[in-house]
Amino acid sequence: MTINVCRYIFISILMTIHQANANEFDKTSEARAMEGNTIIVANSKAWKPFSYVDDSGNPQGLLVDIWEEYARVNNINIRFMLTDWNESIELVRSGKADVHAGLLWSEAREVYFDFLDGVVExxxxxxxxxxxxxxxxxxxxxxxxxxxxxxxxxxxxxxxxxxxxxxxxxxxxxxxxxxxxxxxxxxxxxxxxxxxxxxxxxxxxxxxxxxxxxxxxxxKPAVKAGAHKLRIQLETGMNNISEMDLQRIERKWLHVETVYPKYLFQFVFSLLLGFSLLYILQLRKTVSSRTAELRKVNLELQHLASIDSLTGIYNRRFFIKSLKEACLTMNEETSLTLLLFDIDKFKAINDNFGHVVGDYIIKQIANVVANEIPEDAVFARIGGEEFCIYLHNLTVQQANALSKKVQASVSAAEFEKDLVSHNVSVSLGSVFCTTENVDHQYLINQADHLMYIAKSLGRDGYQFKTV
The missing domain is CATH 3.40.190.10 (Periplasmic binding protein-like II)
Structure with a gap:
């Protein structure tokens, strides 16, 4: 009898503890956040530089710093749960985490998330x-x-x-x-x-x-759909973070030196390298032993292989090869300027007016830019609506001025086709380099990145930097 009584008491205690834990687990994230002084933040463990776990197992990244600043200015505690991406979303949906540190809005996600204002683009x-x-x-x-x-x-x-x-x-x-x-x-x-x-x-x-x-x-940070009080609490807390601190955090993780166009011209990425003279000399040496007729045929074949059929300027294959060779000849006494640009909203032109008009505008832009650049510049069409120029031995002032001039020349031009006038702009990125034996792909990546910065700032302008 005594054994049965003890067993009954022990089972009752276990059931009470289990029910208490279940009640605590069943609390919504909103109730947990409103009652306590700790907010659980979920995100990816491998989304550098926004959120990730370092070698010591500590959370790091731009979003982590923003939420730690949130905790500091609002005098609360933050606990991070950094996992694989899908799991981080499920943590918030299931209520195991209070807020997702940041993700992109979509119609599908709006069904199960309420979003806060954006923190970074x-x-x-x-x-x-x-x-x-x-x-x-x-x-x-x-x-x-x-x-x-x-x-x-x-x-x-x-x-x-x-x-x-x-x-x-x-x-x-x-x-x-x-x-x-x-x-x-x-x-x-x-x-x-x-x-x-x-x-x-x-x-x-x-x-x-x-x-x-x-x-x-x-x-944008996001909470579980329907958690209105929690969303308002978080939005109020976010407003307590100063703009200066947000900019400081963003510079720490996403710093890019930028020169803004004085008159907000569209960014025009350009690749300028001057290697054409050496190429011509090597070509002449290669065919010097041929007959005049064979020499002419070889030159024609070489021309066709290196020229873009639509615009008559160099094509991507020739340009990349020439740029790579030019980079290998760099030394401390030389400089190299690279420009890369493409046509803004070109898809809309093709969609609204057709590819015939689109091709016409590409050809006219090539003609306009060709008249603005030095004779020793290597000018090429490297993609559908994307162009590159490179040039040797400019000063940094000359390189910046040329970048601005090329971008502005397109914006100032007017193209008419079938009695319809088209005003077109470009976004341009320009890199000035004095580094010996620089990697040509690194320069292209830098210029391409600057071009997209130009686009993100409103298009019709240029970005310039030295490396």
Missing amino acids: IDTQLFFSADTLGTDVEQFLQSGELGVVAGGYEESYMRENYPNIKLISYANNEVMLNGAFSGELNAFVADFQVANFYLYTSSQPSSFSPVKHLYSAQI
Whole structure:
């Protein structure tokens, strides 16, 4: 009898403890956050530089710093739960975490999340391996194979806009980039800042390059749908963070030196390198032993292989080869200026007026720019609406002035086709380099990044920096 009584008491105690724990677990994240002084923040463990776990197991990144600043100014405690991307979303949806540190808005996510105001903007791009550069991007997007992060906005964006593409899903960005470095992938979609962070902290910084800007959007914190009191509490707390502190945190993780155009011209990325004279001398030496007729045929074949058929300027193959050779000849007494630019909102021109008008505008822009640059500049069309120029031995002042001049010349021009006038602008990025034996792909990446900064600031302008 005594044994049965003791057993009954013991079981009753266990059931009471279990019920108490169950009640605590069943509390909503809103109730837990409102009652206590700790907010649980979820995000990815491998989304550098926004959120990640360092080698010591500590949370790091731009979003982590913002939420730690939130905790400081509002005198509360913050606990981070950094996991794979899909799991971080489920933590908030299930109520195990109070808030997602930051993600992109979508209609699908709005069903189960309430979003706060954005904290930082990101640019998402398609990246190609060095071996894949030169592949037609639009054709690749119709039948190619590329990597994405499972559950990320990039995955849903690609499925919606490019339904024929084959997607390979990875748990997080770090796993995907490691797969790319090992040769599993020739292409992937990632946020520009994230991909650059992994690339330039690896031993293979030139192994992948951005080839197409897909979209720009704000990273926004989010709470479980319906948690209105918690959302208001968090928005109020975010307003307590000063603009100066937010800018300080952003500079720490995403710092880029920028020169803004005085009159807000569209950014015009340009690649200027002067290697044409040496190329002509080498070509003459190669064919010097040929007959006059054979020499003429060889020159014609060489011309056709290096010239863009639409515009009559150099093509991508010739330009990349020439730029690479020019970079190898760099020394402490020489300089190299590289410009890269493309036509703003060119897809709208093709959609509204047709490809005949689009091709006409590409040809006219090539003519306008060719009249503005020195004779020894190497000028090429390297993509659909993208151009590059490179040039040797300018001063930094001359390089900056030329970048501004090229960009402004397009904005000032007016193109008329079939009695319809078209005003077109370009965004340009320009790099001035005095580094010996500089990597040509590094210069292209720098100029490309500056061009997209120009676009994000409103287009019709240029960005210039020295490296």
